[in-house]
Amino acid sequence: MSSPEKWTQPGPDSPPATAATPTAEQVIAGLRATDEGGADLVQLLTPEGERVTHPDFDIDISAEELRGLYRDMVLVRRADREANALQRKGELGLWVPLLGQEAAQIGAGRALKPVDMAFPSYREHGVAWCRGIQPHEILGMFRGTDNGSWDPVEHRFHPYTIVIGNQVLNAAGYAMGQKFDGKVGDDADSEATMCFFGDGATSQGDVHEGFVWAAVYDAPLVFFCQNNQWAISEPTERQSRLPLYQRARGYGFPGIRVDGNDVLATLAVSRWALEECRQGNGPILIEAFTYRMDAHTTSDDPSRYRLSDELELWKLKDPIERVKVHLVKQQWADQDFFDSVEADAEELAITMREHCVALETPPAERIFSNVYAEENPVLDAQRDEFLAYHAGFAGGEH
The missing domain is CATH 1.20.5 (Single alpha-helices involved in coiled-coils or other helix-helix interfaces)
Known part of the structure; x- marks a missing residue:
């Protein structure tokens, strides 16, 4: 595995990505530079479904718990695919797919305690699921009938934020309030906040201002960056000269890179980071190294800026398949279990579809x-x- 210094720089035969549209050679060079994630990548479950250990981040997981994580990811993916289809049929104005990022979101979402607070961007459908929000409750935003139908206080999950990076400032202020209110320390009821954003958002000033405020006030805030390799049409290597997790060092708090397609590693690292914050040692930046396997939104055409070879390579790292393989190898699940999960997923899709088409169009004065x-x-x-x-x-x- 190559060193960080090597995989953050272009190869000797690859031209710098300075054109408005990257060439095929530049895209391939970027893929080769990022497909491993670097020497510091935390991984507990390989793409082949093999369980590995890590000296600093490991986790004890039971068969029942792993089956639960698998079910979460399958249902969230099915909900995502159904919403995507509903948009194509004209039932939704827009949809923001999460395909390929299920492990990052479920791992982080299941690490949150009930007292913690989460601030999403607009793609965190999996985190919403972990906070007790049903997929059909999200559809109104994308149909234009509401601004979010859940109670953010009850679910401890803020409404979606469309403005890129703005939720980081909101999360920093909220976490500072947790610190000022004495909700951080050794008490069992101590709280933390987790904020979600993409790699493209790290180029926004709001994100860096949030880093500064959280660092200065030692706010109990976990910055969770889902690096899915593409900020719409711009690859990560054209956004930063260093791995994103290393940016935390400049603000004076830890940064860590985790395999975002590995639900176990994401869960372990997120649990550790949240507990550090609850104890008053925050903030922390997590870079979940993953991949957006679909378009940025349904208004985007990824075939115009990336090659199919890239997608095919990342399909081999599918976050759901590696868990399924591991469950089978450990004899922790049989075909009846997998069939029952698929049946639950189809039932969820039916509920979403029926709810969506039944939504009433609000009056114009609304x-x-x-x-x-x-x-x-x-x-x-x-x-x-x-x-x-x-x-x-x-x-x-x-």
Whole structure:
């Protein structure tokens, strides 16, 4: 396995990626530079389903627990595929796939305690599942009928954030509040916060401001970066000259890179990081080294900027298949178990589909509600003009 110094620099025969659109050679060079994850990658379950140990991060897992993690990932993937299909059928305005990132999200989500708080971006459907939010509850945002139908206080899961990186500032402020309120320390009820963002968000100022504030105030905050190799159409090697986890060093807190396709390693590292934060030793940056196997969103066409060879290579590292292989090798699951999980997944998809098509279209004036705490004459005038315009169409319906 190559050293960090080697895999963060272009090869001698590869041109620097300076063009607006990377060439095929640049994409291949980037793939070869990142497909291993580097010498510091924490891994407990290989792509072949072999259990390995780690000197600093290991975990005891029972057959029942591993079956539960497998079920989580299968159901979350099925929900993701169903939502993707619903968008293609015109039932959703947009969908943000998580295909390939199930282990990163389930591993981190299951590491959270009930008292902890999570701040997602817009792709954390798996973390939402771990926080007790059903997939159909997310669909309203992507159909335009609501802004999130769950109670963020009850579920300890903030609404989705569309503005890239903005949730990091929100999470930093919340974690600082946990520190100020004395909810950090040796007490069993100590709290921590986990914030999720992608590799592309690390180029946003909001993320770095969150790093600064969390570091200065020693906030109990785990920054969880899902490095899925592509910030829409830009590969990671064009975003940073160093591995992303090493950026934490410049802010004065630890950074660690974990195999984001390994649910066991992600769970172990996330548990450790959250406990460090609860004890007052935070913040910590986790870079989950994974891969986006689908488009950035359903409005994106990844075939325009990456090669199929790259996708085929990462299919061999599928996060679900490696757990399935391990379960079979250990004789911890039989065909009846796998069939029951598939049946549960199909039932979940049916529930999502029925819920989605039954959602009522809100009235046009709804977009003007809850903008301000009090009535605003300018907004009222805009609403009246907008409704009058709509009333002029056939039928006079809003």
